[in-house]
Amino acid sequence: MPTLDDVAALESRFGRADAASVLAAALARFKGEVAVVSSFGAESAVLLHLVAEIDPATPVLFVDTGRHFPETLAYRDALTSRLGLKDVRSVAPAAEEVAQRDPEGTRAVWDPDGCCAFRKVAPLERALSPFAAWITGRKRYQAETRTVLPTFELDDGRIKVNPLATWRPEHLAAYAGEHRLPQHPLVARGYPSIGCAPCTRPASHDAPRAGRWAGFDKTECGIHGRTVLPATSDT
Numbered sequence: 001m002p003t004l005d006d007v008a009a010l011e012s013r014f015g016r017a018d019a020a021s022v023l024a025a026a027l028a029r030f031k032g033e034v035a036v037v038s039s040f041g042a043e044s045a046v047l048l049h050l051v052a053e054i055d056p057a058t059p060v061l062f063v064d065t066g067r068h069f070p071e072t073l074a075y076r077d078a079l080t081s082r083l084g085l086k087d088v089r090s091v092a093p094a095a096e097e098v099a100q101r102d103p104e105g106t107r108a109v110w111d112p113d114g115c116c117a118f119r120k121v122a123p124l125e126r127a128l129s130p131f132a133a134w135i136t137g138r139k140r141y142q143a144e145t146r147t148v149l150p151t152f153e154l155d156d157g158r159i160k161v162n163p164l165a166t167w168r169p170e171h172l173a174a175y176a177g178e179h180r181l182p183q184h185p186l187v188a189r190g191y192p193s194i195g196c197a198p199c200t201r202p203a204s205h206d207a208p209r210a211g212r213w214a215g216f217d218k219t220e221c222g223i224h225g226r227t228v229l230p231a232t233s234d235t
Contacts, residue, residue, distance in 0.1 A: 035060065037134050039062070067198055112216055132158055
């Protein structure tokens with residue numbers, strides 16, 4: 001099982017490397033034991049393109065909550081085909097869980113934390129069980145909860161890799177333009193950050209996550225809530 005020493009060593013060696021080098025190191029170090037977790041949201045194409053350039057057979061986990069916009073599901077399929085991704089896995093809560101915990105499909109309105117817990121957090125945890133590491137597309141600029149995001153973390157016994165941590169919107173736009181990556185269709189309609197349909201509203205690009213869980217004191221779904229950093233980390 002990975003340790004804080006492993007995280008510290010990776011951060012020391014690759015923490016300031018470019019995203020492609022970070023990904024290449026992670027995919028080599030954890031070969032067969034690493035997955036990408038992607039929402040196929042507004043900024044997902046860049047990370048997925050970087051991964052596909054190195055190894056398109058890398059497992060990609062998509063949490064299908066049953067509440068996504070139809071545009072997101074269509075974008076997932078189109079981007080998978082466009083990039084030649086060979087192992088995209090949709091993971092979801094069991095039908096029995098949905099029937100028991102949210103029979104009327106309204107839980108997001110009155111208990112968004114509980115909705116995320118059984119629709120996103122639990123299914124992803126089950127899907128990650130075979131892996132020692134996972135790769136995310138989180139960036140420091142996205143929210144106050146991410147401003148000191150390191151490149152490598154220890155999260156619930158697994159190493160989490162954030163190769164785009166230091167990227168800004170202009171970097172993402174330049175990369176997407178250079179490689180002619182298709183944009184999520186909802187971005188043009190004012191959605192700079194895209195989650196489940198009941199919990200996502202249009203927002204300013206200056207505060208991209210302001211449209212997520214509007215009206216609630218909630219900024220994260222819970223997937224990224226168990227991070228541990230080495231005591232010697234300078235991030």
